[in-house]
Amino acid sequence: xxxxxxxxxxxxxxxxxxxxxxxxxxxxxxxxxxxxxxxxxxxxxxxxxxxxxxxxxxxxxxxxxxxxxxxxxxxxxxxxxxxxxxxxxxxxxxxxxxxxxxxxxxxxxxxxxxxxxxxxxxxxxxxxxxxxxxxxxxxxxxxxxxxxxxxxxxxxxxxxxxxxxxxxxxxxxxxxxxxxxxxxxxxxxxxxxxxxxxxxxxxxxxxxxxxxxxxxxxxxxxxxxxxxxxxxxxxxxxxxxxxxxxxxxxxxxxxxxxxxxxxxxxxxxxxxxxxxxxxxxxxxxxxxx
Amino acid sequence: xxxxxxxxxxxxxxxxxxxxxxxxxxxxxxxxxxxxxxxxxxxxxxxxxxxxxxxxxxxxxxxxxxxxxxxxxxxxxxxxxxxxxxxxxxxxxxxxxxxxxxxxxxxxxxxxxxxxxxxxxxxxxxxxxxxxxxxxxxxxxxxxxxxxxxxxxxxxxxxxxxxxxxxxxxxxxxxxxxxxxxxxxxxxxxxxxxxxxxxxxxxxxxxxxxxxxxxxxxxxxxxxxxxxxxxxxxxxxxxxxxxxxx
Ligand SMILES: Nc1ncnc2c1ncn2[C@@H]1O[C@H](COP(=O)(O)OP(=O)(O)O)[C@@H](O)[C@H]1O
Ligand SMILES: [Mg+2]
Numbered sequence: 001x002x003x004x005x006x007x008x009x010x011x012x013x014x015x016x017x018x019x020x021x022x023x024x025x026x027x028x029x030x031x032x033x034x035x036x037x038x039x040x041x042x043x044x045x046x047x048x049x050x051x052x053x054x055x056x057x058x059x060x061x062x063x064x065x066x067x068x069x070x071x072x073x074x075x076x077x078x079x080x081x082x083x084x085x086x087x088x089x090x091x092x093x094x095x096x097x098x099x100x101x102x103x104x105x106x107x108x109x110x111x112x113x114x115x116x117x118x119x120x121x122x123x124x125x126x127x128x129x130x131x132x133x134x135x136x137x138x139x140x141x142x143x144x145x146x147x148x149x150x151x152x153x154x155x156x157x158x159x160x161x162x163x164x165x166x167x168x169x170x171x172x173x174x175x176x177x178x179x180x181x182x183x184x185x186x187x188x189x190x191x192x193x194x195x196x197x198x199x200x201x202x203x204x205x206x207x208x209x210x211x212x213x214x215x216x217x218x219x220x221x222x223x224x225x226x227x228x229x230x231x232x233x234x235x236x237x238x239x240x241x242x243x244x245x246x247x248x249x250x251x252x253x254x255x256x257x258x259x260x261x262x263x264x265x266x267x268x269x270x271x272x273x274x275x276x277x278x279x280x281x282x283x284x285x286x287x288x289x
Numbered sequence: 290x291x292x293x294x295x296x297x298x299x300x301x302x303x304x305x306x307x308x309x310x311x312x313x314x315x316x317x318x319x320x321x322x323x324x325x326x327x328x329x330x331x332x333x334x335x336x337x338x339x340x341x342x343x344x345x346x347x348x349x350x351x352x353x354x355x356x357x358x359x360x361x362x363x364x365x366x367x368x369x370x371x372x373x374x375x376x377x378x379x380x381x382x383x384x385x386x387x388x389x390x391x392x393x394x395x396x397x398x399x400x401x402x403x404x405x406x407x408x409x410x411x412x413x414x415x416x417x418x419x420x421x422x423x424x425x426x427x428x429x430x431x432x433x434x435x436x437x438x439x440x441x442x443x444x445x446x447x448x449x450x451x452x453x454x455x456x457x458x459x460x461x462x463x464x465x466x467x468x469x470x471x472x473x474x475x476x477x478x479x480x481x482x483x484x485x486x487x488x489x490x491x492x493x494x495x496x497x498x499x500x501x502x503x504x505x506x507x508x509x510x511x512x513x514x515x516x517x518x519x520x521x522x523x524x525x526x527x528x529x530x531x532x533x534x535x
Binding site for chain 1: 349350351370371372373374375376380381383387389390391392396399400401402403404407408448449452
């Protein structure tokens, strides 16, 4: 058996921390949109897929510089988020939640099918590789380290924006009382479009980080969509701080559980933990209703 | 310190001409005409359900009118969307205060200054609002939902003042407050009028509000029944019998 202060366990914990940053970023956009607009984007991970394909084609096929391709990917998914609101969510804004789930679920299948038709089912990779970083006996994957840093920076920027700016304050206010926003001179529809573009932009940022680590294929949304959703629910849907903490808890279960058993077991333990929490607090650990 | 409310051109500041409005399948206002002149404080009094809130919501374009016209400084509000009304200098303190309960006091005030034209004067107006309501300054970082009723009303009025309005619409600022607090809220309304703001206030608390405003209109079941200087209404038999229980 391993000793508890095993250096490999430490490596697992640290890698879990890095994974946590990425998962926290993944949950952020979904939580933002739900917290403000009260609609769950079931197709959130498919927006990330769109971003990944965009970056792949711009960089690997059209030969754009990687950072430029990524910036374009973020903008494209931000525009997709705004369009999703304008054309899909807006018509059902007053409808039952189940109808809202169904339309965004429809967009999920549409995007998957469209990606299959347009790009085929084969796995694509941008083909950028980084050497692992070795510190003593511990090794880290460079893309994970980058993801962690970018995810934290992205979250900090969003926090400051929401906390300090007029627009950010309005975004927080509108979920509390939409009806009086016009009395403040705020056009609620405009705030929803901006929030959706931000949510899309965060999905685009996640796409930038994921293309560094994973192959792209039309069903890739399914490999991290559910976990993103579970993290949001675990932290209390719409609660960005809750989602942040939940992401790190989940990542430790996956990473450390995977270290003691196997990666698949790490996921099993994380999901068992999720189910246990749902019995204990159906609204999520930090949820309010 | 005080910031004088902006002066506006002569004639009526706000004028309603034959306004009818309501909700799906229900008419709440019938042919309502009234005016508020610059620097004046005017009340619309009437019992619960008379249509007072509907009247203010119509002025702020939160609901569409079905007939008639609303003019702000001679300009028709017909084509103005709700979120642009405040840019014309009309700020409303809505019924029930409607603060953003999970934002701090200062963040609520900041929302009142959301208008791009209001932002450069944020600090100056914040100082002014805090000078009117020192209590709000003490509680500036407190979450608005945890304020007392009277403090919430101050915060709601302060939020409306942050846009630097020409015309302040107040919807029953005394509702749901303890009698002592009601007194202080009316004293504040009087002070705001004295600062030079033009005020249109709707109230059920008829006796108190008539002591504060210059003129008033009596609204019953969506129709204007009487109007005149406050002292005149306060002395009229109709009001005394029906509303003051004398
Ligand atoms: N959202 C609404 N939908 C339908 N009817 C309403 C609505 N709000 C108010 N009413 C009706 O309009 C009338 C006037 O209401 P309101 O303007 O709130 O009166 P007041 O503010 O004088 O108490 C009342 O009969 C009320 O029932
Ligand atoms: Mg009312």
